[in-house]
Amino acid sequence: MSTKTNEHFSEDTIWYDYDSSGSITEKKIPWVLQNIPEDTSSILDIGCGNGIITNELSKSFKTTGADMSDAALKQVNCPTINCSSESIPVESESFDMVFSSQLLEHLNNEQLEASVKEFKRIASRYILITVPHKEFLKFCETKCPKCNAVFNTNGHYQSFDLLRIKELFSDDFELIKHSLGGSLHQQYNPFLMDIRQNLGNRYYNPVKYTMCPNCKNDDFPLVKGNLISKICNGLNRIVSPRANYWILTLFERRNHDNT
Numbered sequence: 001m002s003t004k005t006n007e008h009f010s011e012d013t014i015w016y017d018y019d020s021s022g023s024i025t026e027k028k029i030p031w032v033l034q035n036i037p038e039d040t041s042s043i044l045d046i047g048c049g050n051g052i053i054t055n056e057l058s059k060s061f062k063t064t065g066a067d068m069s070d071a072a073l074k075q076v077n078c079p080t081i082n083c084s085s086e087s088i089p090v091e092s093e094s095f096d097m098v099f100s101s102q103l104l105e106h107l108n109n110e111q112l113e114a115s116v117k118e119f120k121r122i123a124s125r126y127i128l129i130t131v132p133h134k135e136f137l138k139f140c141e142t143k144c145p146k147c148n149a150v151f152n153t154n155g156h157y158q159s160f161d162l163l164r165i166k167e168l169f170s171d172d173f174e175l176i177k178h179s180l181g182g183s184l185h186q187q188y189n190p191f192l193m194d195i196r197q198n199l200g201n202r203y204y205n206p207v208k209y210t211m212c213p214n215c216k217n218d219d220f221p222l223v224k225g226n227l228i229s230k231i232c233n234g235l236n237r238i239v240s241p242r243a244n245y246w247i248l249t250l251f252e253r254r255n256h257d258n259t
């Protein structure tokens with residue numbers, strides 16, 4: 001699948017209302033802070049965005065933020081590097097911890113593999129990752145009215161559970177902590193989603209900065225519900241459980257020499 005850059009990420013304004021729900025400030029930041037081991041002093045925050053978490057980390061740790069958006073990095077209060085997560089210009093094992101929040105789900109398979117390799121190369125001791133938990137990628141699929149491409153509105157290409165994250169890192173690192181957090185949200189039954197999309201032609205409503213990765217159209221009319229989609233949603237509320245939206249995992253480098 002292609003992952004053309006969403007050019008809206010280079011605009012200043014997209015980063016101003018980044019945490020409009022307040023869930024990052026109220027839930028994510030305290031959760032991340034309480035999972036950072038005491039012997040951590042330096043942190044590289046990869047995919048730091050506008051520094052909403054980075055700036056908090058920098059109050060207690062020697063923190064550097066890395067991201068591909070200059071517009072986002074302008075709001076980060078600590079040293080920054082403009083780079084892709086696939087190739088980060090810092091020395092091996094040069095930070096106690098590599099931290100990354102809500103980045104890996106945006107990468108295609110190749111980008112994911114290269115980025116994970118960089119995380120392992122750079123972290124001298126810990127890797128702390130948060131990503132959406134068991135995200136059903138079809139839920140946020142929108143259909144482009146211009147080219148009919150169907151794509152995830154949030155630009156998410158990967159879905160993770162504990163096993164999958166563990167597999168990515170556990171050759172060199174050992175999982176030492178994990179937890180679920182964030183708001184509870186209703187999951188969606190895949191069978192009902194197929195009916196909703198294919199028979200009901202009901203896709204997810206675009207968000208403010210949605211851009212079609214195929215034709216770059218960013219003009220999306222609001223999609224309204226219909227009888228089929230309402231029936232699917234009603235049945236789904238009965239059959240699907242609610243689940244926490246985020247998973248956090250903490251890894252430690254194997255055979256770390258404590259001396």
Ligand SMILES: [Zn+2]
Nearest residue numbers: 144147212215
């Ligand atoms: Zn399109």
